[in-house]
Amino acid sequence: MYRTHNCGELNIGNVGIEVKLSGWVQKSRDLGGMTFVDLRDRYGITQLVFNMESEAELCGQARKLGREYVIQVEGVVAERSNKNKKIATGEIEILAKTLKVLNASETPPFTIEKDSDGGDELRMKYRYLDLRREEVRKNLELRHRMSIEIRNYMSGEGFMEVETPVLIKSTPEGARDFVVPSRMNPGQFYALPQSPQTFKQLMMVAGFDKYFQIVKCFRDEDLRADRQPEFTQIDCEMSFVERDDVLDAFEGLSNHLFKAIKGIEIEGRYPKMPYDEALRRYGNDKPDIRFGMEISELKEEVSGKGFVVFDSVEYVGAICAEGCAEYSRKQLDRLTDFVKKPQIGAKGLVYVKCNADGTFKSSVDKFYSQEDLKLWADKMDAKPGDLLLILAGDTGPTQKALSELRLEMGRALGYMDTDEFKPLWIVDFPLLEWNEDTQRFHAMHHPFTSPYEEDIELFTTDPGKVRAIAYDLVINGVEIGGGSIRIHNKDLQKKMFDNLGFTEEEAENQFGFLMNAFRYGAPPHGGIAFGFDRWVAIFAGLDSIRDVIAFPKNNSGRDVMIDSPSKIVQEQLDELFLDVKDIDK
């Protein structure tokens, strides 16, 4: 055994005992006749003392130690004169008697400290060094604790974790599958699952009743800032349930995690907000409800006064920024620039300052009287000192732009406290979504989502209005998970495939095994899947999921540490009956 204790556990109660420690040299400093070395491991930092007077040779060796050397030391625990109350071991030090270098280290390419001097690219290349930093390690410790809590909670609630296959079948629908050529079946491919959706439904047909799995999923698509080609889902499914049974079950999981991990009791039930209402009030189907600043529709109030912009558009909406009437020209210009950015897409920004003296000043004073402006302010419950920010255009894009503006103002005004959590359910999503490119309806979630029974007749008259029994869990403006009650009737499933434009052959070829399973007694069932990476990131107070993944890939899907993906040798391609096309063409 290379140690009797780790570097985080010795304290004043251990003074006088002989110990053996191993770890990494965090730093060392020579003070006159003494050399102090901070020895680090996963558990903490312990101070070692080498005495030049009494142990000259040993101290001489200690002075040669470089950063990140791996060493082993024997010595006696002593009380420190100069105590550090900030760390658990801060009241003691080890008077070193022996020193052994277990492994030397070259000078690392960046400092292993809270604020490292390494850039992103360098730290990703040397990820094993970046992982030594407490800040990075803590995220993975949190991830581990959350996974243990989730599994024990779910298991306690009667859910069984079942491993579904990773080598499955490719389906041309939806986002792109990674495929895997099979050597034993030349010319044929497996696919990696984008989710275990069909398998968990088969588990329900199999009578497993309550299933869950923390499972890797895969998507070969262009990576946005917060996407990874492989990511982890908490995948769940239940039988003999209606929507609210599912919501109750997973509100339970969520509350358990808040309590066990964050020490927070969420009060009351999570609000359930229909999709339409979320768009109307927040411009967005994953509203951050830590703060108000809701959107007001003003089309009626602003029309007919000769302002062509407002008169000609489909939609005019506004938010009220409390206490911002004093915003300067420059601040307002910055907001205008913000909403005009291509990813926000507004044409311009109209403001109304509700002055402290009860008057109004707006960028459209030419068209509207003080009374007009007062009407708007009253509708929005604006008080003197507030600032109204108004956007106009097509309904969808303008609501979306208002949502972005609202979040921008929320950030600016400090409304987004990372220690406050406001979960809610978004419900009643549309079942189908019109796709301009293909000129047909696509499933908004996936083709197994059940419509409300009373909406089924709309399939023939107004398919876009059919509501799905689908739901998302949203926390602080982040979609943490989503799910639905599934279709369990083979005729309805067939109708759904018809509506989505599948030929019978396509449906049979891609989902035949599920349709087949439905012939032998499928129970009513539904479920949900949570983005585990994202949930951990939210609890860690981080914006990106990359920081909660041990070995993430970059935006091109590359692992720069191991330099993957990479070319493979011709023999390997030959065995797979594959040729790589000339890429330069």
Add this chain to the structure above:
Amino acid sequence: MYRTHNCGELNIGNVGIEVKLSGWVQKSRDLGGMTFVDLRDRYGITQLVFNMESEAELCGQARKLGREYVIQVEGVVAERSNKNKKIATGEIEILAKTLKVLNASETPPFTIEKDSDGGDELRMKYRYLDLRREEVRKNLELRHRMSIEIRNYMSGEGFMEVETPVLIKSTPEGARDFVVPSRMNPGQFYALPQSPQTFKQLMMVAGFDKYFQIVKCFRDEDLRADRQPEFTQIDCEMSFVERDDVLDAFEGLSNHLFKAIKGIEIEGRYPKMPYDEALRRYGNDKPDIRFGMEISELKEEVSGKGFVVFDSVEYVGAICAEGCAEYSRKQLDRLTDFVKKPQIGAKGLVYVKCNADGTFKSSVDKFYSQEDLKLWADKMDAKPGDLLLILAGDTGPTQKALSELRLEMGRALGYMDTDEFKPLWIVDFPLLEWNEDTQRFHAMHHPFTSPYEEDIELFTTDPGKVRAIAYDLVINGVEIGGGSIRIHNKDLQKKMFDNLGFTEEEAENQFGFLMNAFRYGAPPHGGIAFGFDRWVAIFAGLDSIRDVIAFPKNNSGRDVMIDSPSKIVQEQLDELFLDVKDIDK
């Protein structure tokens, strides 16, 4: 909510209450004025009673129910007159008041019962129906319980579960990688991990100290009876440990599982048997030590008596089958046929019967006197009534054949009690293995395994004799896991690659990131990986891992249920810059 209770929880204490149950029709029978339906779900079976006299219409509906219909019933819990003490709900029944068919079922292709009438192929195709059988479901429940126990135990011991990537880098060494073409990086491929070996070592370099993961691994090779292209490992690694620290830690895990899952206390420490000794005593590096019948070497005793077969061979070995002296000609012929099978490979079998009267009868009486045979029997501690079975040939193959014969006799004599468990460690494996095909040494485990320090000098004189600090956990003749202390010194690692015939470029290209990591303070470390599927199978008393996997693949690597692998469309190949060669050529 579709139910107030499940089908396994109502008992005599619930008599009189109104309940709602949902589940599958296991079977129904009409007895005069009554119809009895066994309603099944994951939790059990509850008997429903429909009364033709009082509820004629309802009972009429019930008589139309087919097997595997999904139904919902409301009724009152009543005491049964005809109690079934074998099941938890056997003292009650439900007097049905309403009946609703939630989903009909076609007649399933095989019976959903303990002894199903469905063949293997059919049950695999309809796996979701096979999973409804209690016997199959119980294996997956066991798997779930074991995974929960493992995770909580490991977490309690300070191990952190860290997810390592599934999309990694292909290495031409060892068994075959599955590769995954990257759309975003044309002409380049990821590989699926055969194990997270290098990543867990990087976790140690990163200072994670104690890592574990229950993780899917992949191997694209011809499938033996008990192999699957995707399988699950319990992967573990520790820092600052020597061999016995690792063995202690995982003996703890093993003992915990025996206790928590099987209710068994394993007495004392697990024996540690060197590889050489295991071969000598059991002919095999994963001996089943539930019984003795050890191999005795007889070359010296049998030589020089004119029997050319024994005189000319390298090795003569024997086992003693207790109380088998009365074996008939036919029984002995069958054993001879057994050892001559190609997969056993012996040329013939020599027997010596130790008769009850103290005389001996052998198949080589022509060459050996009664005194000769007594000498053999004495060496083997054989008693009157025992049977000696002798094989001769080259050492390795003959030991292996004796091992098979020993196991065959152990089975025949009922020595292999599936409720008895005898774990042991096999230690001191050879580091290198000579490969006749390539005419060079290969790593017996993998190139990161550390040799014993005192054996390093043998590298230049007798590489085959270098012992590895490697170990396997063997339970009842099955290798459950294996691991080693790793090389943590970059110079020794380089020397190892040299000895394995890697050029510097190959080593750099394949393992550069690990070699690089070793430059920045790698701690001494070691670990182990267990075959989770196999461990579950052993605890379930099953021979094949296929029965503990929810959706296994067949011997050709096919999932016959979803019909995968399969062809993919040309557009998908084009996007991946791939062509499939003409396979018929």
